[in-house]
Amino acid sequence: MAKTQITLALNGRQVEALVEPRTLLIHFLREQMLLTGAHIGCETSHCGACTVDMDGKSVKSCTVFAVQAEGAQIATVEGLAAPDGTLHALQEGFAEMHGLQCGFCTPGMLMRAQRLLQENPDPSEAEIRMGISGNLCRCTGYQNIVKAIRYAADKMNAAQKEAAE
Amino acid sequence: MIPGAFDYDAPTTLDEAVALLAELGEEARPLAGGHSLIPMMKLRLAPLEHLVDLRRIDSLKGIRAEGGALVIGAMTTQAELLASDLITGHCPIIQETAALIADPQVRSLGTLGGNVANGDPANDMPALMQCLDAGYVLAGPGGSREVKARDFYESAFFTKRADGEILTAVRVPIPPAGHGYAYEKLKRKIGDYATAAAAVVVTLAGGSCKTAAIALTNLGETPLYAAEASAALVGTPLDKAAVERAVALAEGITAPASDGRGPADYRTKMAGVMLRRALQRALARAAG
Ligand SMILES: Cc1cc2nc3c(=O)[nH]c(=O)nc-3n(C[C@H](O)[C@H](O)[C@H](O)COP(=O)(O)OP(=O)(O)OC[C@H]3O[C@@H](n4cnc5c(N)ncnc54)[C@H](O)[C@@H]3O)c2cc1C
Ligand code: FES
Ligand code: FES
Numbered sequence: 001m002a003k004t005q006i007t008l009a010l011n012g013r014q015v016e017a018l019v020e021p022r023t024l025l026i027h028f029l030r031e032q033m034l035l036t037g038a039h040i041g042c043e044t045s046h047c048g049a050c051t052v053d054m055d056g057k058s059v060k061s062c063t064v065f066a067v068q069a070e071g072a073q074i075a076t077v078e079g080l081a082a083p084d085g086t087l088h089a090l091q092e093g094f095a096e097m098h099g100l101q102c103g104f105c106t107p108g109m110l111m112r113a114q115r116l117l118q119e120n121p122d123p124s125e126a127e128i129r130m131g132i133s134g135n136l137c138r139c140t141g142y143q144n145i146v147k148a149i150r151y152a153a154d155k156m157n158a159a160q161k162e163a164a165e
Numbered sequence: 166m167i168p169g170a171f172d173y174d175a176p177t178t179l180d181e182a183v184a185l186l187a188e189l190g191e192e193a194r195p196l197a198g199g200h201s202l203i204p205m206m207k208l209r210l211a212p213l214e215h216l217v218d219l220r221r222i223d224s225l226k227g228i229r230a231e232g233g234a235l236v237i238g239a240m241t242t243q244a245e246l247l248a249s250d251l252i253t254g255h256c257p258i259i260q261e262t263a264a265l266i267a268d269p270q271v272r273s274l275g276t277l278g279g280n281v282a283n284g285d286p287a288n289d290m291p292a293l294m295q296c297l298d299a300g301y302v303l304a305g306p307g308g309s310r311e312v313k314a315r316d317f318y319e320s321a322f323f324t325k326r327a328d329g330e331i332l333t334a335v336r337v338p339i340p341p342a343g344h345g346y347a348y349e350k351l352k353r354k355i356g357d358y359a360t361a362a363a364a365v366v367v368t369l370a371g372g373s374c375k376t377a378a379i380a381l382t383n384l385g386e387t388p389l390y391a392a393e394a395s396a397a398l399v400g401t402p403l404d405k406a407a408v409e410r411a412v413a414l415a416e417g418i419t420a421p422a423s424d425g426r427g428p429a430d431y432r433t434k435m436a437g438v439m440l441r442r443a444l445q446r447a448l449a450r451a452a453g
Contacts, residue, residue: 002172004173020170021170021171021172021173021216022167022168022169022170022171022206024167024203027167043166043207044166044204044207045200045203045204045271046356048268048270051270054273057244057273057274058269058270058273059270059273059274060270060271063199063200063203063204063271063274064199064203064274065173065199065203067173067175067218068196068199068218068220070175112269112270116269130269131269133268133269133355133356134267134268134269134270134271134355134356135268
């Protein structure tokens with residue numbers, strides 16, 4: 001089948017590539033862009049391990065064709081830490097609060113949590129749980145993931161308050 | 166799981182999309198959010214040779230109030246329904262329902278148009294649209310027409326939409342101020358389709374029911390508008406006797422499958438339970 005040219009912004013960098021229309025965004029990211037942070041857990045749109053940010057929305061990249069991302073801004077977990085390696089507040093929170101065990105769900109959890117905190121910078125525990133309801137974790141029982149997201153919310157809100165003063 | 170190969174177009178105008186679909190015939194399909202279509206394509210159940218992506222067509226987006234109705238563009242996502250002040254103000258049951266569909270990621274991309282055009286009786290929006298007596302605006306090579314949600318569904322995955330037609334908008338008559346409403350859905354977990362679900366809109370006058378509309382999700386080959394059950398409530402105080410009469414009538418029109426969500430008898434009884442709960446909440450919300 002003929003390949004199609006796509007152009008998109010990936011973690012802030014302009015990329016161009018040829019893809020088959022049937023190429024899923026997750027395969028494009030992992031196999032063509034060699035960004036293996038987003039994971040393939042279920043391939044059936046349920047687990048959220050493949051979650052990335054597309055034009056300011058959380059999406060499951062196993063359920064998007066790469067051609068649908070033409071012209072989009074895509075952010076993956078590889079772009080979360082600062083260029084100098086300083087961890088994002090969420091990454092720090094997951095480390096501090098033991099928000100992971102095997103780590104398989106973590107890239108998806110981080111990317112979903114990142115968008116959740118943009119949408120709602122001060123979420124309640126219930127809002128965090130509903131906010132990550134499209135992300136499954138087989139290890140942690142979620143308790144520490146919720147605490148990690150709360151940790152990041154507190155840290156980010158404190159930083160913002162300080163900046164405003 | 167990789168879908169079979171297909172060709173892809175993303176036209177920028179409705180006319181181009183309609184012309185493409187007409188030219189390509191039945192092996193071509195519109196692509197909206199892809200959250201029903203892509204999972205199905207991964208299973209390679211049906212040969213699909215061409216997708217016409219609707220995402221670049223601006224006229225399919227947006228929500229406006231016009232002539233006593235909300236006109237919701239087909240490409241409006243479930244997340245956009247949840248964020249719309251117009252919908253909060255005029256027809257909040259749409260948001261109550263959207264919030265019960267899947268999870269945030271699915272709602273980021275899944276559209277109202279795709280949900281109602283899909284024809285899967287498990288989708289939640291079709292019964293809601295029947296309850297609200299919405300109309301679907303369809304554009305084809307011969308022009309545009311409107312089909313009522315209550316007339317649209319023929320059997321599972323078969324609808325009144327012709328192959329070459331694109332659903333452009335859903336027109337929802339704005340329910341009267343003070344209407345009571347509820348969507349009750351039983352599901353096994355987040356991201357599951359309904360075991361049974363019921364949509365209810367009622368209006369009251371002087372303590373008695375003036376109008377009532379009931380529709381059911383995933384309890385037959387199509388969404389089910391419960392016309393007799395709805396009529397049975399009108400003129401009653403929505404007391405226990407009236408509610409039980411409506412529940413019996415509504416249960417009577419269900420014909421659910423026995424599957425992983427439970428045996429048919431159970432699902433029929435759950436339809437009744439969902440309807441009782443929905444009526445109770447609708448009554449508590451209704452003014453008059
Ligand atoms: C994990 C998961 C859980 C889900 N749970 C639920 C749930 O509980 N309840 C629920 O209702 N849905 C659920 N869905 C489905 C989801 O809401 C879909 O997004 C929706 O059913 C279809 O919308 P779409 O925009 O993704 O359409 P698509 O998948 O793009 O299209 C669906 C069908 O409609 C046709 N179509 C789409 N738009 C148009 C148009 N404008 N004109 C003509 N034809 C069109 C397509 O050709 C296709 O046949 C779930 C999906 C997933 C992945
Ligand atoms: S791999 Fe995409 S949701 Fe599981
Ligand atoms: S840490 Fe193992 S799946 Fe979440």
